[in-house]
Amino acid sequence: MQDPTKKLLAGTGKALDDRFGGAAGLKKQMKKLFPDHWSFMLGEIALYSFVVLLLTGVFLTFFFKPSMQEVVYHGSYANLDGLRMSEAYKSTIDLSFDVRGGLLMRQIHHWAALLFVAAIMVHMMRIFFTGAFRKPREVNWLIGITLFTLAMLEGFAGYTLPDDLLSGVGLRIFVSVVFEAIPIVGTYLLFFTFGGPFPDGLQGDFIPRLFIVHVLLVPGILLALIGAHMLIMWHQKHTVWASRKQTNRNTVGFPFFPHFIAKTTAFFMFVFGALALLATFAQINPIWMYGPYNPVDVTAGAQPDWYIGILEGGLRIMPGVESVFLGHTIPWNTLIPALIVPGLLFTFMALYPFFEKWATGDNSEHHVLNRPRNVPTRTGIGVAWLAAYMILLIAGGNDIIAKTFSLSFNTITWIFRFAIFLGPVIAFVVTKRICIGLQRKEEHLLHEGVETGVIKRLPTGGYEETTRTPSPELLGRLETNRPDVPEDMPALTDGRGVEARNGIVKRLRVSAQRWYTQDNVARGAHGDGHAEERGEVEPGAQRPELTGGRTSD
Amino acid sequence: MRSRSAAGTPPRPGSRPWRRRPFSRYALLLLALVAVGGFYAGVQSSPQADAAQGASKAQIDQGRELFQTSCASCHGINGQGTSTGPSLYGAGAAAVDFQVGTGRMPLSQPGAQAHSKAPRFTQAQIDAIAAYIQSLSGGPDIPRGVDQKYSDADLAAGGQLFRANCMQCHNFAGEGGALSNGKYAPALTTSTSTHMYEAMLTGPENMPVFSDQTLTPDEKLSIIKYVKTIKSDPNPGGHGLGRIGPVSEGLVAWLVGIGVCVVAAMWITAKKKQED
Numbered sequence A: 001m002q003d004p005t006k007k008l009l010a011g012t013g014k015a016l017d018d019r020f021g022g023a024a025g026l027k028k029q030m031k032k033l034f035p036d037h038w039s040f041m042l043g044e045i046a047l048y049s050f051v052v053l054l055l056t057g058v059f060l061t062f063f064f065k066p067s068m069q070e071v072v073y074h075g076s077y078a079n080l081d082g083l084r085m086s087e088a089y090k091s092t093i094d095l096s097f098d099v100r101g102g103l104l105m106r107q108i109h110h111w112a113a114l115l116f117v118a119a120i121m122v123h124m125m126r127i128f129f130t131g132a133f134r135k136p137r138e139v140n141w142l143i144g145i146t147l148f149t150l151a152m153l154e155g156f157a158g159y160t161l162p163d164d165l166l167s168g169v170g171l172r173i174f175v176s177v178v179f180e181a182i183p184i185v186g187t188y189l190l191f192f193t194f195g196g197p198f199p200d201g202l203q204g205d206f207i208p209r210l211f212i213v214h215v216l217l218v219p220g221i222l223l224a225l226i227g228a229h230m231l232i233m234w235h236q237k238h239t240v241w242a243s244r245k246q247t248n249r250n251t252v253g254f255p256f257f258p259h260f261i262a263k264t265t266a267f268f269m270f271v272f273g274a275l276a277l278l279a280t281f282a283q284i285n286p287i288w289m290y291g292p293y294n295p296v297d298v299t300a301g302a303q304p305d306w307y308i309g310i311l312e313g314g315l316r317i318m319p320g321v322e323s324v325f326l327g328h329t330i331p332w333n334t335l336i337p338a339l340i341v342p343g344l345l346f347t348f349m350a351l352y353p354f355f356e357k358w359a360t361g362d363n364s365e366h367h368v369l370n371r372p373r374n375v376p377t378r379t380g381i382g383v384a385w386l387a388a389y390m391i392l393l394i395a396g397g398n399d400i401i402a403k404t405f406s407l408s409f410n411t412i413t414w415i416f417r418f419a420i421f422l423g424p425v426i427a428f429v430v431t432k433r434i435c436i437g438l439q440r441k442e443e444h445l446l447h448e449g450v451e452t453g454v455i456k457r458l459p460t461g462g463y464e465e466t467t468r469t470p471s472p473e474l475l476g477r478l479e480t481n482r483p484d485v486p487e488d489m490p491a492l493t494d495g496r497g498v499e500a501r502n503g504i505v506k507r508l509r510v511s512a513q514r515w516y517t518q519d520n521v522a523r524g525a526h527g528d529g530h531a532e533e534r535g536e537v538e539p540g541a542q543r544p545e546l547t548g549g550r551t552s553d
Numbered sequence B: 001m002r003s004r005s006a007a008g009t010p011p012r013p014g015s016r017p018w019r020r021r022p023f024s025r026y027a028l029l030l031l032a033l034v035a036v037g038g039f040y041a042g043v044q045s046s047p048q049a050d051a052a053q054g055a056s057k058a059q060i061d062q063g064r065e066l067f068q069t070s071c072a073s074c075h076g077i078n079g080q081g082t083s084t085g086p087s088l089y090g091a092g093a094a095a096v097d098f099q100v101g102t103g104r105m106p107l108s109q110p111g112a113q114a115h116s117k118a119p120r121f122t123q124a125q126i127d128a129i130a131a132y133i134q135s136l137s138g139g140p141d142i143p144r145g146v147d148q149k150y151s152d153a154d155l156a157a158g159g160q161l162f163r164a165n166c167m168q169c170h171n172f173a174g175e176g177g178a179l180s181n182g183k184y185a186p187a188l189t190t191s192t193s194t195h196m197y198e199a200m201l202t203g204p205e206n207m208p209v210f211s212d213q214t215l216t217p218d219e220k221l222s223i224i225k226y227v228k229t230i231k232s233d234p235n236p237g238g239h240g241l242g243r244i245g246p247v248s249e250g251l252v253a254w255l256v257g258i259g260v261c262v263v264a265a266m267w268i269t270a271k272k273k274q275e276d
Ligand code: HEM
Pocket: A050, A053, A054, A056, A057, A058, A060, A061, A064, A092, A095, A106, A109, A110, A112, A113, A116, A151, A154, A155, A156, A157, A158, A159, A160, A161, A162, A214, A215, A219, A222, A284, A285
């Protein structure tokens, strides 16, 4: 930097500091340490997709007309020439064919929407499987789940705006699910939101209202929550992977300025670049082929965007069940798959940190991450959840699967009906087994050393493979935090260290605690003997204890 | 061998820039006249009506022979039907031309549905069998000249009709879709215009019959024009991803979008590799 510039910058800096203060504080913030592992960048994919959504979304608002006014199309896309359509649909067609760069912007916006929600999900997985949600980060976990839900809502609202055939079909389902399926209240809710029954209510008020929801209301809430999310993260500092240097009382990494800011800026460019390339080379949501919304049209393969897929999948595999209660029909076939099941999935995820705390009795602060294999039960639960999610998601595309692989539609639907119950259970058991297997392998490594592949002849005439001690990095990873049961679990033991037996809740808690810890390979168990045994005991068999208490029953 | 499919390449839908030229008004007038003329011709004879006269005795005899060697085992010696194949009375020449011309018949293996494959017979042989079946008890005849007629049809109206009548089975871009019990509506991207017309007329398998009361000949032609046009239309937004809608988009978002970004994240945070 040249001298005058430097002087100018320094001068400005000083001037600002004189007036607003804070230089010292800022300096400290600039030195905030950021961990250097790719899994910490997943959240940033979501953040930067959101930025891209804001930028492209603002461009779209200049041209999109949120109106249900009927117009006749005479634009440059001949296949629709002379057709009647809503102004919303027409303006989106115009955006695609007559606004310079409009199609590119639409496509970036839509790809970014898909990436945004996908990134939120992988980010969430990283938080879950490493235990980063544990105290003191429960609030940020809850904010994250809220963001996930709002992102789905925001995406659905955007997807509906163009008033094309596909979005209309989606909206029709949404209306029947959310409003018509909820007994009694639903109809009133519908009236307040749409200003009338579907689709007449659509004529005037609905699209304009949805537009405000999509460009102002939800983005505003998202922005505020993302801000809170970042501030809390900054204040609490990052979690870190276990290493020798790492304890629960320090953080390791690179300072925010200049290292992290350089990396993260580069990463922003990357995400933006990837989205721009996708939008240039891959077509998305070709609404000109779907045609304007018409209540009687349907297309084969009418699917929502992927993040709504679990609702679609649930609806597709749910058998038709209805019951009448006090004169009101309760359509379980829509209520269960579209409200109850997703509600349970998301509520379960939201409450999981509190459940785990309750189950393990671990109430201390954690800043060092767990390796997923070291907490097999949690990892198993996470994979089971993902399995349920994936099965519902894939079931939403059952017709495409049937066509692509020449299978029977009906067979596939039945497979999914069973899979949704069996899949998560199998996923849990298999995952837990794998985790324990990995633990055992590491335990072996720790005690027998790393195999070098060098064979040594022994003086006795036999052969032996030489081993060496693991590198410090590996040791750092191996030796960490397999959570044993805390010695003092006050709720579980009475004053004399005897397990409290009274009360079903307490007994449940004892079982939950065992469920979390009993299968772990004991730390320091030597080689194959003891450790093997711990991993392999069948449920119900006599087990060696970890707790130091009594095995009940 | 497949003389008709060669002729079936769609004419370029060149209406866009062309309409703005000054001479276009005269051309339009001319077109209107042709259309009016065509309409009268159409009233008197819809495309399939003006064929039957062509069938000679010799052709019918050849057709009977072919039928008895290749089809009678399932459809009965006089086309009356057996337990392995339906009666062809009233099926008409159009059904034969469609079924044999798309290679569905003779059926090679029983299954949920006959698949289209390379046809076993030449067009002349197909015409002979068709004439024979037609001579038995009538039915919809082979529509003639569909290739020439459809290019004048109303494209946008065809799109509207396609969305209202065909899309629920054949997908918004005619890419096909699954139906229940292992059946499927095939992609329309390789169908010739005549076969398309015949399919509408005869309603093979699970497809409904679209009689001339349901869809007038002009409406059928406009649907054909629409299907041919979107088939040859480029995808303005880049690769079409199979034109099957959000499923392939979601897959790409995950595999390519998340994939590329995660690799980038790994690259950016990569340290010098250390030995374990
Ligand atoms: C989390 C944020 C957002 C998500 C997930 C999202 C998602 C979507 C989606 C999926 C569409 C349909 C696009 C298509 O037709 O292919 C859409 C359309 C639209 N979005 Fe967004 N969006 C977001 C934020 C915004 C913001 C902040 C604005 C404006 C300030 C905006 C403005 C629009 C407009 C005007 C349209 C309709 C135009 C069109 O469909 O081409 N969006 N959005």
